[in-house]
Amino acid sequence: MNTQGSAYDVVLVGGGTAGCILAARLSEDPRVRVLLLEAGSAMSGLPEAVALPPAWPSLAATTAGWGDRTVVQRASGGPVPLPRGRGLGGSSAINAMVFARGHRSGYDSWGDHGAKGWAFDDLLPYFQRSETALSGAPGRGTQGPLVVGPATAPNDVLLACLDGAVEAGHRRALDISGGLEEGFAPVDLNIVAGRRQSAADAYLAPALNRSNLCVVTDAVAHRLLFEGERCTGVEYGAGGATHTATGAEVVLTAGTVGSAHLLLRSGVGPAKDLERAQVEVVHALPGVGRNLHDHPRANLVYRAQRQVPAARNNHGEILGLLRSTPEADGPDLQIIFIDIPLPNPVAPVTNGFTIGVSPMRPLSRGTLRITSADPHAAPLIDPAYFTAEQDVRTVFAGVTAARRIAWSSALADWGIEEVSPGLDAVDEPSIGDYARKYFGSYCHPVGTCALGEDEVSVVDSQLRVRGLDGLRVADASVIPAIPSNNTNATVCAIAERAADLLLRRS
Template identity: 50%
Template structure:
């Protein structure tokens, strides 16, 4: 039988304190006010905000190890983190739209979660991205309602105070003049030469065009949400307990009320109880997975996996979607300087159709050849990463009832014809920019898919072979009021008490850009919703 947390003496004698990644070992008891499952982009924010109330106790559980690996703080080292102990290193099921390939699907597995292993791009997205959430029934989630939270999360300098914050934990900023790769300016010059406008702040009034990206880099080091929110307060808050290497296995219930979490740590199965709420913040793969393991989800699928049905909720795991990313790779005759920041400092956002209310296309400029493992590229070059807002939808499912079995992840890449057509359009835009004078001075010539590849059928075959994940899974515990929604607009799980989900999985539709700031803003708002409910 699982054992419950007892006195702190018993906890320390079990060998789980100190260097194993525990803070707050001297104050562990059988019950906390709040248990946050997942110390990722959202979970670190939630734990820090909820523990601001000194009379409320918070337990934060993280399945992975502490964030002590040196490469975590080195901005250009992020690709080397994939497949290490700080990555769940998931793989999708074979993707029909991608030629039957099973695509590597990295997900952060350490304090900071995916914000500790991602490419550090800090983009909010367009106001329409959030206004459509509200229009679909999620009152209070429109852009204007979220703007105070976007401002609360950040400290910026020299930006429009109507849009930007000056006293928050995150410190997003463009690459400095001394660190910026010279090709970044070449991309902007090429975009202008191809007829695209410039913006001086993607997170300000100008949310479209070409421009410098804000990056989650502070003082030359990556700034994850653990760095920004969690580590600065851990030592000074006796009401906050952080456990790493603590993998949640199922949620505990008394009737319809969630009362705690069962997790595995140091070879033991342990239970922790929540007097107020359990907040699941494990991301778009592991949040629905935990609900499913706990018997919450589509009843037929649960029975098929050998899980007893606790609460039939058809939307759990459904609506998974992710930006598809297709590389257009060029070789240069001039040596491309080694990167000092995140490998991609500039980008272009635009609308594939002028009648759209906001951008649905992104061109991420990357300072090296970036291709799937199945392809080869020359060492000296650069990449236009073409991404789009997808119509394709997939799901997260269980393979069986064992919590140690990897989930079945199906983003449905390129299942929808409009996604393919928009990516073809994006390749055209990339080629137009690469054909301008600024790139000609670098001797740029296309190697993938290759300049001779112009026939649509051939380009479609290239999309099938080259398209993969942009690492932005969302939507698998979608927020809303309809029959397929998993959580209500206050993020409580429909039909249950004492349980919320607060991370990227609740996005009903994906934002038009990189999803990390959107996950953070969800957590910022969730903290206020939770504290308001408690009050």
């Protein structure tokens, strides 16, 4: 379809989790003409085998991923791979399929910079609207497009870890995905009838034949177009040509990396950074690209004598949320049981499992910057992992808790041995060194266009870019402080809420 010269009510830039949800919700109203631009493809070209849930780790290296890496991290002395999705469904099409709200306490600080109406209770109707939770747990959605539930038959080794967690004194949660509980339980997954379900599958596919929705794939947004302070549209490249799309509202749903990158190369951001990159300043907004943060994760890898059953789901079917210290004001630590031995720096393991430890409310903050206005030049992504010492201490608490679980009698007949880091690393300095050197990204970057009403905020409580008209951001980038769980469900709630704001229903 030729979109050149045509005007839309809403132009959405980025067809990931948030973009698919917004495209579907906005086009429910036949009077609203919606254009969705997505840099990647429709993803139908991927081999069948990689679409199956256990194969998800290989997806990021296909055409469905951008292949990003961070800049060299002070903690590890090297860059860190930071996968993100490219194609309809975005990161929800390549992610690990865990679907869980953050614990309610983690949203308390969202109003710190003046944002109003973004506490857990405000988000609750939108969490519910996105899901049909098969668990039927109290407070969960029953009619939303995403059909989510715990693994029907979790891997035996993960069930043994769950028993071990209870034996070690942790609470057995009923619904660890609902945002209200601490403790360990099977987590909800985006798997339906043995296949992964992305936001594109659940929301966009049923909306594709609407005449008021136009979806253009392989379309890379180059820059935003402005008339004075009003954003009037987007210039994008597709099919070897440059096009423009105009809209009454432009909504950035290009993700934590993509949305900030597009704002910066369009001249919206910290004036000094833009000048250094030789980008003309359209609107000085110091917060763009600041506040980048992510969950780092360190892994303990175990060799087992007993054969670990083959994976049938996402590998990480059971997890726990806990407090690193009794004084913490909510769970700030996640421990996830993984039914394969992940690569590790000590020795290869063929049969075994992994326990991942991740600080859920890290204090480390980094930046996303640009070097030029070239849309094809990669941005400088610096999550500055472990630059706050507190984050290392939280991992130490997590490793200690994970080992108590591994040494419980529930795992005794698996004949396990900790290969990595190994039992030479027991005190805080040696665990800290291991975490800093060998952590990976949990792939939950957020925060580069943070919500709020003050100087450092990028979007206001209605997700409008501060100081400009006709431009909003509605994706993981607006999250001011990362939720204490995996991020996708929170992005779904943000997008559901954004649809209401755009349709002026709230």
